[in-house]
Amino acid sequence: MRALVAAAVAVGWIVPSSAAPPAGAAACSGCHAASTRVATPVARLAGRDPADIVKAMREFREGARPATVMDRIAKGFTDEEVQAIAAWYAGKR
Amino acid sequence: MNRREFLNSALAASTAMFAPAVIGQAAPRVVVVGGGFAGASCARALRNAGPRIAVTLVEASATFTACPFSNAVIAGLRELSAQQFTYERLIADGISLVRATASAIDAQARQVTLADGTRLPYDRLVLAPGIDIRWDALPGYGESVAERMPHAWKAGEQTLLLRRQLESMEDGGLVVISAPANPFRCPPGPYERASLIAHYLKARKPRSKLIVLDAKDAFSKQRLFQNAWTELYAGLLEWIPLSKGGKVISVDAATNTLATDFGRHRAAVANVIPPQKAGRIAEAAGVADRSGWCPVDPASFESKLQPGIHVIGDAAIAGAMPKSAFAANAQAKVCAEAMAVLLNGGVPSAPKMINTCYSLVSPDYGISVAGVYRPADGQLTEVPGSGGVSPVDAPRATRALEAAMAEGWFRTITGEVFG
Numbered sequence: 001m002r003a004l005v006a007a008a009v010a011v012g013w014i015v016p017s018s019a020a021p022p023a024g025a026a027a028c029s030g031c032h033a034a035s036t037r038v039a040t041p042v043a044r045l046a047g048r049d050p051a052d053i054v055k056a057m058r059e060f061r062e063g064a065r066p067a068t069v070m071d072r073i074a075k076g077f078t079d080e081e082v083q084a085i086a087a088w089y090a091g092k093r
Numbered sequence: 094m095n096r097r098e099f100l101n102s103a104l105a106a107s108t109a110m111f112a113p114a115v116i117g118q119a120a121p122r123v124v125v126v127g128g129g130f131a132g133a134s135c136a137r138a139l140r141n142a143g144p145r146i147a148v149t150l151v152e153a154s155a156t157f158t159a160c161p162f163s164n165a166v167i168a169g170l171r172e173l174s175a176q177q178f179t180y181e182r183l184i185a186d187g188i189s190l191v192r193a194t195a196s197a198i199d200a201q202a203r204q205v206t207l208a209d210g211t212r213l214p215y216d217r218l219v220l221a222p223g224i225d226i227r228w229d230a231l232p233g234y235g236e237s238v239a240e241r242m243p244h245a246w247k248a249g250e251q252t253l254l255l256r257r258q259l260e261s262m263e264d265g266g267l268v269v270i271s272a273p274a275n276p277f278r279c280p281p282g283p284y285e286r287a288s289l290i291a292h293y294l295k296a297r298k299p300r301s302k303l304i305v306l307d308a309k310d311a312f313s314k315q316r317l318f319q320n321a322w323t324e325l326y327a328g329l330l331e332w333i334p335l336s337k338g339g340k341v342i343s344v345d346a347a348t349n350t351l352a353t354d355f356g357r358h359r360a361a362v363a364n365v366i367p368p369q370k371a372g373r374i375a376e377a378a379g380v381a382d383r384s385g386w387c388p389v390d391p392a393s394f395e396s397k398l399q400p401g402i403h404v405i406g407d408a409a410i411a412g413a414m415p416k417s418a419f420a421a422n423a424q425a426k427v428c429a430e431a432m433a434v435l436l437n438g439g440v441p442s443a444p445k446m447i448n449t450c451y452s453l454v455s456p457d458y459g460i461s462v463a464g465v466y467r468p469a470d471g472q473l474t475e476v477p478g479s480g481g482v483s484p485v486d487a488p489r490a491t492r493a494l495e496a497a498m499a500e501g502w503f504r505t506i507t508g509e510v511f512g
């Protein structure tokens with residue numbers, strides 16, 4: 001089995017799972033541009049300290065941080081989901 | 094991925110190595126039909142999700158004309174050129190662009206046929222054709238009538254036609270918009286359009302009147318729109334719901350008249366937003382059901398009717414997600430990841446998506462509706478307690494901020510998709 005997995009990895013049929021964004025991460029880039037070519041009025045998430053994102057999302061959810069829309073969005077994500085998203089963005093440039 | 098999922102997908106991948114598509118290690122081929130918000134986003138996301146995948150994008154038009162903010166073009170606040178985008182950056186990303194109309198799909202042979210007879214083989218197909226007008230749904234309406242009574246629900250010439258009609262209308266004229274029953278492209282769109290046309294009339298032709306004839310009794314962001322209408326356009330804009338005789342049952346192009354069960358409205362300018370269905374290639378591919386739209390799996394967007402074909406954007410039945418450019422882009426990214434996993438012999442995990450639709454009630458008065466969605470019981474369902482509309486009692490400064498955010502969102506999304 002191990003050999004099979006190794007073979008599958010070697011021929012490129014298994015992408016390392018770290019490449020795939022966690023649930024919800026891709027949806028943030030509808031407003032927080034992933035492309036560096038895009039001029040956007042909202043802060044970029046890529047390369048941010050994950051603790052900042054987790055803290056901001058918690059404050060948005062609790063209504064402790066001013067927001068036009070993030071309060072409504074943050075309420076749709078659990079702490080665990082936000083942690084995974086924040087960690088993924090931290091690894092991006 | 095946990096250990097078991099990893100082993101499962103490894104096993105599936107090792108079996109997949111003996112499947113026909115994989116013999117000789119040929120790169121898997123994905124064809125995307127339609128280069129709008131859904132299809133262009135998906136083609137691009139596929140280049141990231143599976144760099145080995147050969148991606149072909151089939152698009153009928155050399156230039157894409159975006160609908161979001163096209164209501165501002167109609168009201169003279171913006172030029173159509175600000176809505177137009179080309180595919181150069183997608184080609185630079187390594188996507189093969191085929192400028193053609195796809196005319197048939199053979200789901201068994203896994204081939205797309207183009208209008209000139211060329212066939213494109215695929216391992217997985219994405220259909221993202223947007224909408225088509227149901228020309229037979231409204232007696233008196235049709236393709237040639239749309240030259241007189243524009244729908245302007247696909248941006249381009251139709252947008253400019255409606256704008257010209259408003260510009261040449263005399264002060265004191267009656268403008269009528271007819272809004273269809275659900276589901277249709279951009280649920281708040283007719284009401285944003287009514288608002289911005291009212292804004293134009295108030296400034297330029299203040300003796301005129303605007304009536305919205307609606308086939309529904311409720312609509313998106315209704316309270317926010319109606320409050321703003323009272324504040325900004327009292328006496329100018331009137332909304333007539335289904336229960337008050339709002340449903341248009343026929344139109345007469347010769348007299349520019351819209352008929353309801355309750356009476357007739359003779360318009361100086363008539364904007365008929367007719368019932369819609371998935372772009373016609375969906376029906377030809379056998380992925381549309383009797384509703385005219387396409388049922389899909391909520392995690393992979395694979396058709397429930399034809400395996401190997403994914404449907405995203407306006408054409409898909411996406412449960413609680415509205416037919417918006419925002420949703421089309423979100424679905425495209427999920428679909429691309431899912432296809433990369435499936436082509437690897439794996440099982441896509443449950444996604445989470447966001448939608449946000451901004452509307453302008455006037456150039457500096459923006460409102461929004463947001464939602465977070467995930468699959469539940471085979472449907473895309475809103476996460477309880479999340480989302481909702483802008484606060485009803487927000488000060489004007491917040492409305493101005495949201496109008497700026499709306500503009501920013503358009504720049505971001507079009508930059509992400511085409512830039």
Ligand SMILES: Cc1cc2nc3c(=O)[nH]c(=O)nc-3n(C[C@H](O)[C@H](O)[C@H](O)COP(=O)(O)OP(=O)(O)OC[C@H]3O[C@@H](n4cnc5c(N)ncnc54)[C@H](O)[C@@H]3O)c2cc1C
Nearest residue numbers: 127129130131153160161194195222223406407417418419
């Ligand atoms: C007035 C108006 C305002 C709107 N405002 C907003 C807004 O503010 N925010 C928002 O999120 N959404 C908005 N929308 C909705 C948004 O425009 C649509 O939801 C979005 O365009 C859907 O994307 P799509 O890719 O499914 O379809 P489209 O963007 O329409 O793309 C479909 C593409 O497929 C091509 N095509 C179709 N059939 C074929 C074929 N057989 N062969 C080759 N090519 C084909 C077409 O040429 C087209 O380029 C608005 C819509 C309207 C009408």
